[in-house]
Amino acid sequence: MAEKEKKYDRQLRLWGDHGQRDLENASVCLINVTATGTETLKNLILPGIGSFTIVDGGRISGQDAGNNFFLDPEKIGEYKSKVAMELLQELNPDVKGEYVEEDVSQLLERTPQFFTGFSVVISGSLTLTVLKKLAALLWPHKVPLVVCLSYGFLGYIRIAVEEHAVIESHPDNAHEDLRLDDPIEDFVKFCDSIDLESLDKKDHSHTPYLIILFKYLQTWKNDHNGQVPNTWKEKKQFKAAILAGVRKNAEGVPEDEENYDEAAKHVNTAFVPNKIPPELKAILDDHKCLNITDSSSNFWILANGLRQFVQNEGCGFLPLRGSLPDMTSDSERYVKLQNIYQAKAAHDMQIVSNYVSQACSSLGCGNGRVSERDLKRFCRNAHFLRVLRTRSLEEEYKQPSKAVIDEFTSDSNSDALWYVLWRAVEMFYTTHGKYPGIEDEELEMDVSRMKSFVKDLMKSWGIPGAIEAVSDDSLQEICRCGAAEIHSVAAYMGGVAAQECIKLITGQYVPVSGAYIYNGLKSTSLTLAV
Template sequence: MEGKDNTNVDKNNKYDRQLRLWGDHGQAALEIARVCLINATATGTEILKNLILPGIGSFTVVDGHKVLGEDAGNNFFLTKDSIGKSRAKVATDLLAELNEDVNGDFLEEDAEKLLDSNPDFFSQFSIVVATNLCERAISKLSNHLWSKNVPLLVCRCYGFIGYMRLLIKEHTVVESHPDNTHEDLRLDRPFPALVQYCDSLHLETMNSKDHSHTPWLVILFKYLQEWKKQHNGEVPKDYKERNLLKEMLKKGMHRNEEGILENEENFEEAIRSINTALVPSKSSAFWIMARALKDFVENEGEGSLPVRGTIPDMTADSERYIQLQQVYRKKAGEDATKVSQRVQKLLQSIGKVGLISEHEIKTFCRNAAFVRVVRCRSLVEEYDSKSIKLQELIPHLDDEEQDDAVFYVLLRAVDRFYEEYNAYPGWYNDQVETDVSKLKACLTKLLQDWGLSLKIKDDYIHEICRSGAAELHTVSAFIGGVAAQEIIKVITRQFVPFNNTYIYNAMKQTSITLEL
């Protein structure tokens, strides 16, 4: 038992920073995840590196290639001595050295052939990552994984261009960790315990010390009640009315014998917080817990989501701050219990009692205002010339200063080029100029199929041919970091992954996300 405790302590120290980001439950999800990488390219190994270091459960590399000189030149995890050896084995051996907690395996086989002979092999993974596959192979793989509800992330580095495409039918996020959130204070619709606590404090009879140490939330509540008495029970609705409430607060600040305002930070905090604290509480919903939440909102919640149970930091003495904090925590616990009762009834009705833990329900209630659902489109839809979202592309291509979305179009043309010539444009130095003409023809045909009469600048076409499909390690390293970040979002179900296409332009160090 002692050894086990020491192991837990070591893990807490080892993964301390990331535990602060996604918590014990996020780390637990990561540690049981199984990731499959197709092709140990420079991009592929960089992605795995950034998953192995934080401690994914296991990874499997599927790659039928031998290490070439160009691999040793651009891949940090392959060396000159490994040329001619199995790329899957060499990469797996070196990657596994990064973290002894992670299990690594490899399969020296072509992914497309494996998909034909044993497609269910790929169904066992938490997520599949495919790098540098041709369009035919990606289509076949994505169709299979889509039918099995296994997430797929397609990654590609092509010269100075990075590309990612996330394929996931439906991804629900409870802990979305929004960057900017309003506190859930319910000042517009105060619950009884909050009213009772605020009414127990009397600003008008307090001495200066107590007056200046009363939490701003209590101060704002009291002045808001005065405002509502004068305005038919309504809270301030616009900028002008909120400024009038601020003036009321300023008049309530204590003055010394000379009539000079005393230093009352709590009143100043209340004034600064008016705009954000008076945001009305709103509802949203989501599946078994979402259904229970919906029923709660329509009944006990009286139109509002469960109280979150947190308050911001504010100037106050510890005793009153903790008392106020407990008011919100108690109310949050009561709301979560009511939602939980509804969840259990729903589970009983469908014969799945015990499927959802109390901790999950409390987490759901705490984050109810921020839950998100990401639904990506399939590649079948995207690759169908009749259903591609041209309205998403056209604004980026019509402009004289065509932005990074143009590289999506060019990469699709590159795939057509490969399908026709079994090589990428610019692969052979002595054919670059010839390939420019061929790529233009592929691009013209692609745009015609989409019903677009657009002109892509020659500079872009020459750049694609000049790169010759080469992977640059700097671009691969960048995409490796971004891709690993998105994979961790999917695995932990925390934070919101992109939807659904990401393009990175290393020449300008810019990027764009498109929903295609």
């Protein structure tokens, strides 16, 4: 592990050793060797996925070798899957690579179960018929399908998965769980044992700000009918009261007491009510949480135990996280505070563990199904749980969401335009067996054909008048690239797609929900709830 820690040091800081283990146990399938697809795989192999398999029955052409760093020009005519696998595997000897020299449509017909054993399946350029068939196969097996492609200066990513649970969403602005609105009994006793007025100079300036906040809060509540400072004006008054407690020297000049500055600084966040977030409430009220079975995932069994804790011993609160922020303090009192919070967190976790054990026993799946490590991680991150559910490709292609139509019709400059045009490109290919603009001499004819497909699309969506939002310039742009992959765009999209795959594999951070559109013409992007 020491060598791995050195090799993967920076990424371990992002998703921890447990996230790295998830990566090393993951198997990824890439369908079709495109520049975007191999860039995606590159960005998964470097951080150390367990294995990858490339499925492609095509052979390398001069065009393939011209825009794909992982197809050797000297091997034109050989199978793309074999050459790409060999070059990609050189990036990281820890990763195992395999290839299948077969067209995906044939493999789907002959051995469909081949695809259901992967952690993630990444699709490059597929015909609409094959893409829908692949998506329908993976959907009930809960294998995420990541459709990723670049098309000229444009990029597109679509994640299709029935359900994806996120335990560690890593929110940017999470408040510390200090429970000053419902203080821990041992914390109250500890604070009551400290008299700020009687402390000597050193102890006074090294009293943890958490204790200072609590003591001043008790005084405030006594003077304000038990209420905490809520308004901006009240919080300003409360800060002033804290800063007035800074001791002064013989000349009447305030001492340099950082702990009092820290206490005043944290007033705005320390008294935020400890409520259950709406996203988490939806999880706890979900039918899968209320009705667990022996086929339920560990996530829902844990969620069920969490719900019972909140309803009973938690009295409406979640299990304490048990972590403390850094603060100016002497070691003895800071460690004492840590022990108090960690003991309460361990107590809460044990109660949740009891509920989970009872559930496992009643389901006949044994107490060892949920590990202590997973239980601890779940409780520590209970505030930040998320469940992602996307629409299936079948649903999307029947009718896009209202959000797509509203975005497209309300803003003529929105990148939703490119989503519409990509759908029209798929219709074009299904009808003509080629992409628009492939043949230079038919460019203007293809522009006219594309406009006709867009009209049909608008009509099927019930917004025929919206065709006015599609300019001739945009139609020219989608046709003139001739479905070519520009390597700089492919590299960017490969980075984004790999990031989303890592989120799916580790269960950390929240993946893109819907379709991600990248507009390289303006260097803008948009996520659409499709």
